[in-house]
Amino acid sequence: MALDEIDKKILRLLQEDAHYTLKDIANKINLSLTPVHDRVKRLEKDGIIEKYVTLLDKKKLGNNLTVYCQVTLTKQTYDTSEGFNQSILNLPEVVECNYVSGNFDYMLKIIIPDMESYHHFHQKKLSVLPEVSLINTVFVISEVKSTTVLPI
Amino acid sequence: MALDEIDKKILRLLQEDAHYTLKDIANKINLSLTPVHDRVKRLEKDGIIEKYVTLLDKKKLGNNLTVYCQVTLTKQTYDTSEGFNQSILNLPEVVECNYVSGNFDYMLKIIIPDMESYHHFHQKKLSVLPEVSLINTVFVISEVKSTTVLPI
């Protein structure tokens, strides 16, 4: 499962644009179609390549507000954690949720239309969860960088 | 540029899997190829569809540590901010960087192999930036949710 330099080149290209054709890639790395095809299939099978997705413009979809929620639970038990995790998975506004170290238990990233929708989300969806004790909100004022590209 | 229900169905599918074929989509929403093709092209032209990317498994690539960095700048001036922003764009470990409200100025998300690499990143790449005054690190213990899918 070790990646050689050719695998890395392929992954670097595909991370940037999932619509590069095999020919595009083959040309860029000076190979024929066959090895490129075989390697991509292997990378998919091995799960290095997780999936191909389409990224949409959140603002053009009307999502003009991004916030981080720092959530503290009522208890730090397994059951409490699991209950919270399950609830979060059903909330589409929550695009990231991580259990973290520090002064709070979870860091959430929320993408939502505006302050009014956030108010509603906060009051009716998040703070109502029985596991939630405290929510500290950090508002994003300006996005500097956002990438799905991992360094290889 | 208003999206009708058909556009939304197409976007919902493409968000999940950029490799759905036009035929796949056409079947799922009971249309022929032509309207699906035309709509996708329009959504691309209008920038609703931003790009198609490949998501890789960060752990299989050896990135076993995710951290949030809460950064405070030395000054809140425009020049300081811009200088910091530019530096961040060149750091591949930083996958998110947002200017935020609250007790600190920036929230960063860092994906990195291990604690040792984070130590190096913190000491040699982040804290050395002239605009940086304070760094508070929040370690991710466990990832609960991470999605590129926006609610439509």
Add this chain to the structure above:
DNA sequence: ACCAAAAACAGAATATTTTTCTGTAAAAGT
């Protein structure tokens, strides 16, 4: 209400891309 224009769609033809197949050369294992 009527007409012209535009938009949305279906089906077929074409071009491009992916996938499979065949074979060769290099590398690895015994």
Add this chain to the structure above:
DNA sequence: ACTTTTACAGAAAAATATTCTGTTTTTGGT
């Protein structure tokens, strides 16, 4: 040294995207 495996190239086949033609529906204006 020999076999097996791996990596690759080129070509054929299959699948997909793109373009073209034409019909129906919708829209906007009079």
